[in-house]
Amino acid sequence: MINIGLMGLGTVGSGVYEIINNRRRFFEDEIGEKIKIKKVLVKNKNKNRNIDIDDKLLTLNPKDILDDPEVDIVIDVLSEKEIAYDYLKYALENKKHVVTANKAVVSSKMEELLYLSKENNKAFLFEASVGGGIPIINSLKQGIKxxxxxxxQGILNGTTNYILTKMYEKGICFKDALKDAQDKGYAEADPTDDIKGYDTGRKLAILSTIAYNQPVDSKFINCRGIDEISIEDINEFRKLKLVPKLIGSSQRSDNHIYASVEPLLVKDESFFSNVKDAFNIISLRGYNTGELRFYGQGAGKNPTANSVVLDVLDIVKGTYTNGKVYENRKISGDKYLTFDGEYYLRLSSKDGKDNNYLLNILNMYNSKHKVINDKESLIVILPWTSENLINKMINEIKLNVEDIRYFYSGIYG
Amino acid sequence: MINIGLMGLGTVGSGVYEIINNRRRFFEDEIGEKIKIKKVLVKNKNKNRNIDIDDKLLTLNPKDILDDPEVDIVIDVLSEKEIAYDYLKYALENKKHVVTANKAVVSSKMEELLYLSKENNKAFLFEASVGGGIPIINSLKQGIKxxxxxxxQGILNGTTNYILTKMYEKGICFKDALKDAQDKGYAEADPTDDIKGYDTGRKLAILSTIAYNQPVDSKFINCRGIDEISIEDINEFRKLKLVPKLIGSSQRSDNHIYASVEPLLVKDESFFSNVKDAFNIISLRGYNTGELRFYGQGAGKNPTANSVVLDVLDIVKGTYTNGKVYENRKISGDKYLTFDGEYYLRLSSKDGKDNNYLLNILNMYNSKHKVINDKESLIVILPWTSENLINKMINEIKLNVEDIRYFYSGIYG
Known part of the structure; x- marks a missing residue:
C-alpha cells in the first residue's frame, strides 16, 4: 500500500484526486500495489467543491501529512509558492518522495531540493511544472542520456498564447483579450508573471538546467512581454502575414548558455503559428536526434493532473530518474541570446512630435529601415539588427522625445 | 561491465557503435557501469566502412553473440527481418535483453517476443522501430499508465513524405520524386512497402497495440498508398491550397479498434502540412491530456541510433518498461476507419471515352459533385461521402469503362 498526502485541492488537485481514484483498479493490476490518497491539505474544509471526496480525508494541518510516517509520497499542487517550498523541504528531510507542479518553487529551488532528495534517497519530480500535459521533463531527462x-525554443505560457491568439484572430486590444483570458480562468487577477514573460522565463530555466546539465537561473534571463502590443501592431502583423508569439529560447555554445524570452513574429504557415490558444510547444535540438517537437495543452486540470500522476507512478514502480545536482554555477548576466535579424518597430509620440520628426531621429541611428505605415504611429521594418542596438536607439530617442511609446519584435519568419 | 552484442553494422548500426563509444565516459559517470560493445555481427568483414572499428570485434557467426554467456544485451539493427526474428527469439530464450529497430519483426511478432521476454525476465524494447528519433514508444508506454x-494519427513514413514534399514543392511526377528519394537513400530499390502504405500500417499497428492495450495486426489495416498521384493532381491540390499527406490513423471506440492508412489532403496551414521531407509526426488523443503531438526525424542514422541507445540505457539502469503481453485478439477485418467527408476524385479514360461520358456515369452515383477541372482528366470534389461509397462507385464505373484510371483522397482540411 502506497499512501499519498495531497497538498492542495484546487483545479489540479481535484484532477489528481479523480485520476488516482478512477484508475485505482488499473494501477493495482499494472503495478501490483494499492495507491491511496490518505490525507488532503485544504484551506477551508467547508468550501463547495465539484468533487466527490470523503470529508474525513480533509485536513487544515500540514503536519497531518508531513509528520505521518505512513505517508510515502507528498504531492504539492498548492498555489502559494513560499509555503510550498517549506513543506517540500520538510517532506524530503522527513524521507518522503515529493511530486510538485509548482514551477516557481522548482525554478528557484531546484538545486537545493534535488540535493535534499539525493541525501534522503527520495524522488523529487516535477513533470507538471512545465508544459502541462506534455511529457517534456521526462523526455528531456531521457534525451540527454x-x-x-x-x-x-518554445511557447511555454498558455495565458499569453491565448491572449495573442484572441488579439490576432478577433482584432481586439490587449486589455480586452486579457479580460477574456481572466474570465475563462486562463489568466490570474494579477497577470504580471505571465504577460511580462517571467513565467516563460522560469519554465525555460527549468528546461535549460536539465538540458544543459548546469543550473540556469531565471533571474538572469532577459524577459520582454506582450503587454505593449497594440491593435495597430496586430493590423500590421496581419498585412505582413506574420503572427506574434511569446517565445522562450536558450542555447548552449562554447560552454556558454544564452537564454531569453521575447515576442517574435512568425510566418503564418510556421509551426509556431499553429500553436493556438492555451497550447504549448517545445522544440529541442540535439546533435543526434536533430529537432524534436512536443505539443500539447500547457495547462488545465486534467493534462496537468495527468503529469503529476505519471510522476507518482514512476515513484511507485521505482522507474523514476531524479535530476542531477549541479554545482552552483549560474548563467552570467550578459549571456542573453536575443533575436538577431529583421525587426518590426513601432514608434509614437503623444505630445505632438509628428512622424517626420521621429523618422529624422530614426535616420540618425539606422538609415536602412523601410517605413510600412506612418498614418498614425510610425511603423518601420529594420534590416538585420539586434535587440541591443534597438534598445540603444530607443534610449537615445528618449533623450529627444520624452513621451515616446514603442513596441518592437524580431521577425523570426 | 555490460557487454553488448551488436547485430548489424549498416547505417543505424554504425550510429549505435559511434554513440556508445563516444559517450562511454559519460555513461560510466551517469550509470556507474561500463558499457562495451563486445562483438559485431557483419556479413562481410572486409567491406569498406566509414567507421573506426577494431577488426577483431567483427564476426560472421551469430553464435559468437547469441551463445556468449558474457553478452547481456543483443541489439538488432539487421536489415533481414526473417533472420532477425530467429536471432531475437534465440537471444531471449538464452536470457539476453533484446533491443531492436526492426519494425517488421516487431509488428508481426510483438506478442510472441514480449511473451518470451516476460518468461525469461528480460527486456524486449523497440523505441527505434517507430518514428526514428522521436521518443514515441516510451511516451506511449508512460502515457497509458x-x-x-x-x-x-500520424505521418509515420519518411520516404513517402519526402516524395510527396518534392512532388508538391517542385511539381515533379511520382516517378522522378521516387528516383530522387532513392538517390538520396530515403527509398529502397523496391519501394513497395513504403509507397503502398504497408510500412505506415506496421508502425500504426505497433503504436495502436500499445495505446489500446490489445493486439492490432497490421495485416488487417486497410492501406492505400501514394503511387497513383499524378502531376495533374498536384496542380489541382495547389490551386485548392491543399497538401497531400500519407496518414495512418486509428481509433478506439465502443471496444472496437478502427485503423487505416490513406492519402489525405490537408490545408496548407495545418500542422500536418508543416511536416516536410523525411520528418514524422504523431498525434495522440487521450481523455486526460487531450491532444499531444510528437515531431522529429523519422529515420536516419543518428536519430534512429539514438533511440536504440536510449533503450540500452534503460536496460542498464533497470528503468525500462516492457510492453504487456496480450491475449491473441485481433482487429477484425471490417473494422476499418477510413475518412468520411469531402473527397477529391480524378477520373480519366485512355481509350477515348471523354469527360462527358465519365460525368454522365458519375451523375448516376453521386449527383452533387463539383467539377473543378475537365480539361484533361475529369476532376471533381465529392460532397460528404465515404471511401466505401467511392470504391463502390469506381467498381461500377469499371463495368462501363475498362481502362479507367483514377485517384481519390479525402479532404481532411
Missing amino acids: ADDIFQI | ADDIFQI
Whole structure:
C-alpha cells in the first residue's frame, strides 16, 4: 500500500484526486500495489467543491501529512509558492518522495531540493511544472542520456498564447483579450508573471538546467512581454502575414548558455503559428536526434493532473530518474541570446512630435529601415539588427522625445 | 561491465557503435557501469566502412553473440527481418535483453517476443522501430499508465513524405520524386512497402497495440498508398491550397479498434502540412491530456541510433518498461476507419471515352459533385461521402469503362 498526502485541492488537485481514484483498479493490476490518497491539505474544509471526496480525508494541518510516517509520497499542487517550498523541504528531510507542479518553487529551488532528495534517497519530480500535459521533463531527462541538446525554443505560457491568439484572430486590444483570458480562468487577477514573460522565463530555466546539465537561473534571463502590443501592431502583423508569439529560447555554445524570452513574429504557415490558444510547444535540438517537437495543452486540470500522476507512478514502480545536482554555477548576466535579424518597430509620440520628426531621429541611428505605415504611429521594418542596438536607439530617442511609446519584435519568419 | 552484442553494422548500426563509444565516459559517470560493445555481427568483414572499428570485434557467426554467456544485451539493427526474428527469439530464450529497430519483426511478432521476454525476465524494447528519433514508444508506454488514449494519427513514413514534399514543392511526377528519394537513400530499390502504405500500417499497428492495450495486426489495416498521384493532381491540390499527406490513423471506440492508412489532403496551414521531407509526426488523443503531438526525424542514422541507445540505457539502469503481453485478439477485418467527408476524385479514360461520358456515369452515383477541372482528366470534389461509397462507385464505373484510371483522397482540411 502506497499512501499519498495531497497538498492542495484546487483545479489540479481535484484532477489528481479523480485520476488516482478512477484508475485505482488499473494501477493495482499494472503495478501490483494499492495507491491511496490518505490525507488532503485544504484551506477551508467547508468550501463547495465539484468533487466527490470523503470529508474525513480533509485536513487544515500540514503536519497531518508531513509528520505521518505512513505517508510515502507528498504531492504539492498548492498555489502559494513560499509555503510550498517549506513543506517540500520538510517532506524530503522527513524521507518522503515529493511530486510538485509548482514551477516557481522548482525554478528557484531546484538545486537545493534535488540535493535534499539525493541525501534522503527520495524522488523529487516535477513533470507538471512545465508544459502541462506534455511529457517534456521526462523526455528531456531521457534525451540527454544519449544526446547533447544544444537548443530549446518554445511557447511555454498558455495565458499569453491565448491572449495573442484572441488579439490576432478577433482584432481586439490587449486589455480586452486579457479580460477574456481572466474570465475563462486562463489568466490570474494579477497577470504580471505571465504577460511580462517571467513565467516563460522560469519554465525555460527549468528546461535549460536539465538540458544543459548546469543550473540556469531565471533571474538572469532577459524577459520582454506582450503587454505593449497594440491593435495597430496586430493590423500590421496581419498585412505582413506574420503572427506574434511569446517565445522562450536558450542555447548552449562554447560552454556558454544564452537564454531569453521575447515576442517574435512568425510566418503564418510556421509551426509556431499553429500553436493556438492555451497550447504549448517545445522544440529541442540535439546533435543526434536533430529537432524534436512536443505539443500539447500547457495547462488545465486534467493534462496537468495527468503529469503529476505519471510522476507518482514512476515513484511507485521505482522507474523514476531524479535530476542531477549541479554545482552552483549560474548563467552570467550578459549571456542573453536575443533575436538577431529583421525587426518590426513601432514608434509614437503623444505630445505632438509628428512622424517626420521621429523618422529624422530614426535616420540618425539606422538609415536602412523601410517605413510600412506612418498614418498614425510610425511603423518601420529594420534590416538585420539586434535587440541591443534597438534598445540603444530607443534610449537615445528618449533623450529627444520624452513621451515616446514603442513596441518592437524580431521577425523570426 | 555490460557487454553488448551488436547485430548489424549498416547505417543505424554504425550510429549505435559511434554513440556508445563516444559517450562511454559519460555513461560510466551517469550509470556507474561500463558499457562495451563486445562483438559485431557483419556479413562481410572486409567491406569498406566509414567507421573506426577494431577488426577483431567483427564476426560472421551469430553464435559468437547469441551463445556468449558474457553478452547481456543483443541489439538488432539487421536489415533481414526473417533472420532477425530467429536471432531475437534465440537471444531471449538464452536470457539476453533484446533491443531492436526492426519494425517488421516487431509488428508481426510483438506478442510472441514480449511473451518470451516476460518468461525469461528480460527486456524486449523497440523505441527505434517507430518514428526514428522521436521518443514515441516510451511516451506511449508512460502515457497509458495514467490516461486512456483513444486516437492516433500520424505521418509515420519518411520516404513517402519526402516524395510527396518534392512532388508538391517542385511539381515533379511520382516517378522522378521516387528516383530522387532513392538517390538520396530515403527509398529502397523496391519501394513497395513504403509507397503502398504497408510500412505506415506496421508502425500504426505497433503504436495502436500499445495505446489500446490489445493486439492490432497490421495485416488487417486497410492501406492505400501514394503511387497513383499524378502531376495533374498536384496542380489541382495547389490551386485548392491543399497538401497531400500519407496518414495512418486509428481509433478506439465502443471496444472496437478502427485503423487505416490513406492519402489525405490537408490545408496548407495545418500542422500536418508543416511536416516536410523525411520528418514524422504523431498525434495522440487521450481523455486526460487531450491532444499531444510528437515531431522529429523519422529515420536516419543518428536519430534512429539514438533511440536504440536510449533503450540500452534503460536496460542498464533497470528503468525500462516492457510492453504487456496480450491475449491473441485481433482487429477484425471490417473494422476499418477510413475518412468520411469531402473527397477529391480524378477520373480519366485512355481509350477515348471523354469527360462527358465519365460525368454522365458519375451523375448516376453521386449527383452533387463539383467539377473543378475537365480539361484533361475529369476532376471533381465529392460532397460528404465515404471511401466505401467511392470504391463502390469506381467498381461500377469499371463495368462501363475498362481502362479507367483514377485517384481519390479525402479532404481532411
